[in-house]
Amino acid sequence: MNITMTVNGKLEHLECAPGDMLTEVLRNAGHVEVKKGCDTGNCGACTVLVDGKPVLSCSYLAARADGKEVTTIQGRVEEARRFARFLTAEGADQCGFCAPGFTLTVLAMREELPNPTETDIRHYLAGNLCRCSGYEGQIRAIRNYLEANHE
Amino acid sequence: MEIVEYSRPRSIDEALRLIRDRGGTPIAGAAWLRTNAKTMKLGVDLSELGLDFIRETASGVEIGAMTSYRRIETSEVLAQRFGGALGAAVCHVVGVQLRNIITIGGTAAGRYGFSDLNTVLAALGAKVVLYPNTVLDFAKYVEAGAEVPFLIEKFLLPARARAAFSQFRISESDFPVLNAAVAKTETGWRIAVGARPAATRLCPRAMAMLGREARPSDAAIAEAAAQATVELRFGSDIRASAEYREAILPALLRRAILEVRG
Incomplete structure (x- = not known):
């Protein structure tokens, strides 16, 4: 499926599977500053802001980020x-x-x-x-x- | 988890239609999908249904199914009610980032054994509303589940109740070894115990021992706390043995009852 989100102030059109988590989708799009740590929702390394709130990108459905503003540390x-x-x-x-x-x-x-x-x-x-x-x-x-x- | 098809409906009627007619699976916080190996034919994302709310009504407090743990933790409405027990039940869950994701509805739907929040809801005598108009006693729902397919809309909490939450965990942000919640409601004392490690259950005989007294005696409290260990079953897991859980329960309950009694 195709999703669109604003990453660090720039509109990005991304492709993902419906069950993909945000970490993978961001990293596949080149945002490797989003770190893949435990990948089970425990360590905080993958934290990004979605509409200004900190969330664990490993536990956040990428499809749900469609239309939202995502901020990585680069932002x-x-x-x-x-x-x-x-x-x-x-x-x-x-x-x-x-x-x-x-x-x-x-x-x-x-x-x-x-x-x-x-x-x-x-x-x-x-x-x-x-x-x-x-x-x-x-x-x-x-x-x-x-x-x-x-x- | 693999999701074959994803839908994010904008109305609760549409969400229910997808769940009932097309075999869709509701997606609440979605935090546990990562560690689930199942395949979901149709995932119905509930995040755009306007179910993220905490509001005071004439009869009590309503919490929408998609309200996050973080919102519950920081709610001024909830901080002033139930001795802050709801906030106390959610604030140990990993970190702010996960609490911004997970929801009260997802926790209730999972009927998880480790849930602290479900224990407090059961003790408060909360009701769970399945859209459009099925109202179930929350404690009974946790025990028996609901007829599938269903969609949790919101939770109804009483207008007045004093409550306290008590728990023991090996380290902060770990799952609890055992939890307990006590409430003094208009109908009397209520006691719920969870993470046994099975899901939360009420302790009717211990509740009856405390009766409707506003200030039960120390002896009555000790008796009720001991009774709870008799009427509940405990299990063993990686965190503790059944015997250990049984041994620490009276202390957790005494603390919570004394906090409510004042």
């Missing part, structure tokens, strides 16, 4: 680069595989929660697994990033 690259500086400062990024999904979730959280507490941050990011960092550096980086945005 928020300036903000992602800015956030990456805070991650780097805390040594909170190693292999980087989880970073696209993790960063998009952080950006979504910033828009959804005006003043998140540390508990709020940990709860919001619970669906993004990182096997390198141990999370503490990420939490410090997020707090520093949010504080810098308030200034």
Whole structure:
């Protein structure tokens, strides 16, 4: 079947099977910044925004994205680069595989929660697994990033 | 899962027609399709039917079948009711990204053993509305299912009930080892227990022990909590043995009852 969606601000006409999930369809269209991690809805690596909300693309039916706005990390690259500086400062990024999904979730959280507490941050990011960092550096980086945005 | 044909109808009547007349399978959140090896002849996507709502009515609260877990979790209407038990039941599910996808209707349709939300709905005495006009008691629906084919439209919750949700899981965002929900409704106390690991069930004899007393005694609470272990059956799986589940249930129930009693 043919579907049309706006990916990172650009209209794209894509082909997919009715049962395909969004991860595969986006990656097949060249959006390899969408990472295929566990592929079972647990790790958060494949996170994209659909109409501004973070979703797991591995668990989101591609056909349902027809007519919607999809944002990958490439669509928020300036903000992602800015956030990456805070991650780097805390040594909170190693292999980087989880970073696209993790960063998009952080950006979504910033828009959804005006003043998140540390508990709020940990709860919001619970669906993004990182096997390198141990999370503490990420939490410090997020707090520093949010504080810098308030200034 | 392989889906041979996909349809996203714009009206609930059309969706029901596809399900009834063409053997279509309703697609709610679709989060579990990825891990299902079956073939679906006709998938009927319910996302454009206007079933994403939480609204207060004269008789209580209505939640549309396609309302996401995240919307339930962040709803101000629900935060002010039932002791926040509905939000507490959904907030442990993996992460925000999955909770933006999965729906109350999909959870109810699956009658999943691991569901926290179904346990709270059963304890609250919720009704499930099958379009167009079949209203079923939710706890009975979970136990017996419904005549197929059917389409869940919405859930009806009471206007007033105090409730609490209690659960034990090995790690945050894992499936629960056991869950329990307790509610004090206008008809009396209600107790539901799920993830045994089988689907949620009420505990009628334990409920009767608490009766209609607003403030049951500590002894009555302990007795009811013990009774629940007798009238339920428990199973073993990768997370815990039946004996373990049975042993921790009284503690979960005492906590929940005390929270409701205040």
